Amino acid sequence: MGFLSAEEKGLVNGLWGKVNVDEVGGEALGRLLVVYPWTQRFFQSFGDLSSADAIMSNSKVKAHGKKVLNSFSDGLKNIDDLKGAFAKLSELHCDKLHVDPENFRLLGNVLVCVLAHHFGHDFNPQVQAAFQKVVAGVANALAHKYH
Amino acid sequence: MVLSAADKSNVKACWGKIGSHAGEYGAEALERTFCSFPTTKTYFPHFDLSHGSAQVKAHGQKVADALTQAVAHGQKVADALTQAVAHMDDLPTAMSALSDLHAYKLRVDPVNFKFLSHCLLVTLACHHPAEFTPAVHASLDKFFSAVSTVLTSKYR
Numbered sequence: 066m067g068f069l070s071a072e073e074k075g076l077v078n079g080l081w082g083k084v085n086v087d088e089v090g091g092e093a094l095g096r097l098l099v100v101y102p103w104t105q106r107f108f109q110s111f112g113d114l115s116s117a118d119a120i121m122s123n124s125k126v127k128a129h130g131k132k133v134l135n136s137f138s139d140g141l142k143n144i145d146d147l148k149g150a151f152a153k154l155s156e157l158h159c160d161k162l163h164v165d166p167e168n169f170r171l172l173g174n175v176l177v178c179v180l181a182h183h184f185g186h187d188f189n190p191q192v193q194a195a196f197q198k199v200v201a202g203v204a205n206a207l208a209h210k211y212h
Numbered sequence: 213m214v215l216s217a218a219d220k221s222n223v224k225a226c227w228g229k230i231g232s233h234a235g236e237y238g239a240e241a242l243e244r245t246f247c248s249f250p251t252t253k254t255y256f257p258h259f260d261l262s263h264g265s266a267q268v269k270a271h272g273q274k275v276a277d278a279l280t281q282a283v284a285h286g287q288k289v290a291d292a293l294t295q296a297v298a299h300m301d302d303l304p305t306a307m308s309a310l311s312d313l314h315a316y317k318l319r320v321d322p323v324n325f326k327f328l329s330h331c332l333l334v335t336l337a338c339h340h341p342a343e344f345t346p347a348v349h350a351s352l353d354k355f356f357s358a359v360s361t362v363l364t365s366k367y368r
Contacts, residue, residue: 099347174330178333178334181337181338188334190243194247
């Protein structure tokens with residue numbers, strides 16, 4: 066068995082196929098900045114982040130969220146080699162962006178909340194468990210090249 | 213980390229909407245926690261939630277009993293949270309007995325409060341999408357974090 070069982074892959078891909086990646090990206094990044102305001106430290110140049118409404122409607126937040134989640138989505142296509150898939154991005158986040166990997170874990174959990182919010186009962190415990198594995202895997206892959 | 217007036221108001225309003233479903237959501241949050249974070253099951257050996265056991269007695273009384281216990285425990289957790297919501301201005305006093313229980317008897321490792329809190333958020337997001345706005349999400353996360361801090365405050 067690889068990283069996910071065949072059944073878990075089915076659950077993840079089944080749900081992910083219905084996700085509007087661009088929109089969910091903006092929503093997830095926005096909520097990260099609202100729920101964990103210290104994460105705003107990476108986005109000083111993004112303009113108005115003064116309130117939940119300002120953050121959620123901020124065009125730079127939406128654009129960046131879209132970028133991040135499209136990258137996550139690409140990673141899902143290589144679910145059995147996340148470390149390989151995210152090697153370059155890991156180096157970038159360490160050497161250039163200086164992002165504490167704890168932030169990847171926070172974003173992963175916010176993404177899970179957003180999926181729950183969108184899919185309601187379809188996001189059942191088994192689907193959630195599969196996604197928790199995925200977000201943990203991606204967070205670890207992004208942290209892998211840190212030094 | 214301090215709960216602002218807005219946080220308290222958000223939590224009260226959201227919890228009010230939940231009403232009599234609190235127990236059901238408590239049980240669901242526990243189920244999600246056991247599913248996503250299997251190490252949490254180690255605190256409930258008496259519930260016998262192990263996958264093997266479930267398979268062996270596929271539709272048996274044992275599984276039904278374990279689930280009944282989990283549901284009852286979910287209700288207990290939900291009731292404690294309802295109490296906490298009613299006493300947000302002084303959580304340490306309101307939850308003192310539970311603090312003692314967790315510190316001296318249960319001794320649940322602090323990491324597990326984060327897992328359950330996260331699954332409570334997920335459960336609420338699933339059932340109350342209209343209420344689960346970014347601002348309410350933030351307030352709830354702070355509230356669960358505050359409760360967790362109180363419950364682990366006497367650990368050492």
